[in-house]
Amino acid sequence: MSKILLSAFNSGKHFLLNSKILSENNKVINGINLIQIRTHLPLRIRYPFWFLQKERATYYENLTxxxxxxxxxxxxxxxxxxxxxxxxxxxxxxxxxxxxxxxxxxxxxxxxxxxxxxxxxxxxxxxxxxxxxxxxxxxxxxxxxxxxxxxxxxxxxxxxxxxxxxxxxxxxxxxxxxxxxxxxxxxxxxxxxxxxxxxxxxxxxxxxxxxxxxxxxxxxxxxxxxxxxxxxxxxxxxxxQRGFQGVMKRWGFHGMPATHGVTKTHRRPGCIGMGRDKSVQPGKKMPGHVGxxxxxxxxxxxxxxxxxxxxxxxxxxxxxxxxxxxxxxxxxxxxxxxxxxxxxxxxxxxxxxxxxxxxxxxxxTPELFNFSDPSIMYEVPVAPKKKK
The missing domain is CATH 2.40.30.10 (Translation factors)
Incomplete structure (x- = not known):
């Protein structure tokens, strides 16, 4: 998954959407510096009904x-x-x-x-x-x-x-x-x-x-x-969280053969639909977010x-x-x-x-063995009495 960081220097506005940077590609279009950041993003958070703004803005207060x-x-x-x-x-x-x-x-x-x-x-x-x-x-x-x-x-x-x-x-x-x-x-x-x-x-x-x-x-x-x-x-x-994964890691697909005419489909899912409707059926196992x-x-x-x-x-x-x-x-x-x-x-x-x-x-529980208890029970043998 990817997210885009835009920084408009000519208007003095800075848009910061994510701080976790995995790779960067800089481009300049119409005077605007485009910085593309690719990262694994979490899913959308669904807040509960009693949600309140939790953490306050942290800033240096120069406290002695x-x-x-x-x-x-x-x-x-x-x-x-x-x-x-x-x-x-x-x-x-x-x-x-x-x-x-x-x-x-x-x-x-x-x-x-x-x-x-x-x-x-x-x-x-x-x-x-x-x-x-x-x-x-x-x-x-x-x-x-x-x-x-x-x-x-x-x-x-x-x-x-x-x-x-x-x-x-x-x-x-x-x-x-x-x-x-x-x-x-x-x-x-x-x-x-x-x-x-x-x-x-x-x-x-x-x-x-x-x-x-x-x-x-x-x-x-x-x-x-x-x-x-x-x-x-x-x-x-x-x-x-595993991020966006293919069908082999997400669903355990075996994958295509490595040789015998197979070209660039080694980890692909293969056919994803059939019939005259020409559509993907609901519930089809596809690549997606894992975890x-x-x-x-x-x-x-x-x-x-x-x-x-x-x-x-x-x-x-x-x-x-x-x-x-x-x-x-x-x-x-x-x-x-x-x-x-x-x-x-x-x-x-x-x-x-x-x-x-x-x-x-x-x-x-009664069936568990407690290592503080003795594990072996034995009796000291008593020497036999000698006959007179």
Missing amino acids: KKNREFLQDVIEETFGPAITLHGIPTHDVKSPLLSQPFVRGKWNIKSQRCGLIGRKIGIYPMWTKTGERIVTTLIQIVDNHVIKYIPPEEFDPIRKPYNNIGSKKKLGCLLVGAESTDPQKFTKEYCGLFFKQGLMPKNKLGRFLISPEAVIQPGTPLYVNHFRVGQYVDVRGQTI YRYRMARGLKVLRINTKYNVMYVTGRAIPGDTGSIVYIYDTNVTHKLLNHHNPPVFPTFYPEDLEEPLPEDQF
């Missing part, structure tokens, strides 16, 4: 060292001192309840809970007690807080969340933020989303549809123990949870996205892996103040 220290002191007085919680730099925020706390609902088999925002940090092999090797993906829950709740009667997005228009299932919306960052980087409007909850501005936001009984008070922190070991989850992420799409990996089992660093280990290595990318985790919708009365979840979420005893640092 004392001024910068003063701004940091104001941030710490407002949001608490800087700490490292669960391996993530954040602030010691104690969000006040500006309204009456929400009444905790009771879970039923049709309830829909909130999800979490995590970061994919790599893959790791694990072994069962029978010696079977399982490859898992590590997802770290990065400083999640509930930002806002929109009840079902007020939630009316432009894109409807249901495939069935006549669905009677009324769902509300819970806005969750992740990764607290410096408020100086964002606009006043964006920071206003977090002002009432007393939270620092979040770098990432996510929308989760929930049933009314699963509502969580805004300002509540969310932990990895929102999910349980042995539970199945769905993970949604953005695939790696940069949201995809869902369904029915992944949570094999291990680390409560110290807020990390969960889920089965498989094919979670969408590159290492370090943001993913969204939900309760699974796979029919035979749904939550039931035999393994109910923590509802509406995990609250540390409800614990009677502290949780262990690592939690494993």
Whole structure:
């Protein structure tokens, strides 16, 4: 894909459309300098209904060292001192309840809970007690807080969340933020989303549809123990962007022969239509953009949870996205892996103040082998008694 950068020097106007330059070809037409820049561009961004202008214009403010220290002191007085919680730099925020706390609902088999925002940090092999090797993906829950709740009667997005228009299932919306960052980087409007909850501005936001009984008070922190070991989850992420690719890489075509009369069609798709209509049929596999799409990996089992660093280990290595990318985790919708009365979840979420005893640092499923346990059990042989 390509994009053109125009710079009109005679009128004093400069049009800057892209800054990532891969190749340049300069031409002068009618006194206007044309600079052609070829680059791989992302797809068009579709903003959500709650989108606000996020990042403000950055410019050099010539602040002295004392001024910068003063701004940091104001941030710490407002949001608490800087700490490292669960391996993530954040602030010691104690969000006040500006309204009456929400009444905790009771879970039923049709309830829909909130999800979490995590970061994919790599893959790791694990072994069962029978010696079977399982490859898992590590997802770290990065400083999640509930930002806002929109009840079902007020939630009316432009894109409807249901495939069935006549669905009677009324769902509300819970806005969750992740990764607290410096408020100086964002606009006043964006920071206003977090002002009432007393939270620092979040770098990432996510929308989760929930049933009314699963509502969580805004300002509540969310932990990895929102999910349980042995539970199945769905993970949604953005695939790696590959740019514009041909049919061999995009669809796995074999390609034409290298010899025997084949001329310059080695990686071509070949015939793309037939019949009298002389048109390309819908759905024909053609060259195009690869990646940069949201995809869902369904029915992944949570094999291990680390409560110290807020990390969960889920089965498989094919979670969408590159290492370090943001993913969204939900309760699974796979029919035979749904939550039931035999393994109910923590509802509406995990609250540390409800614990009677502290949780262990690592939690494993029963079939996994824990390397801190002894692997070989043997008895010391007893010497036989000598006969007199």
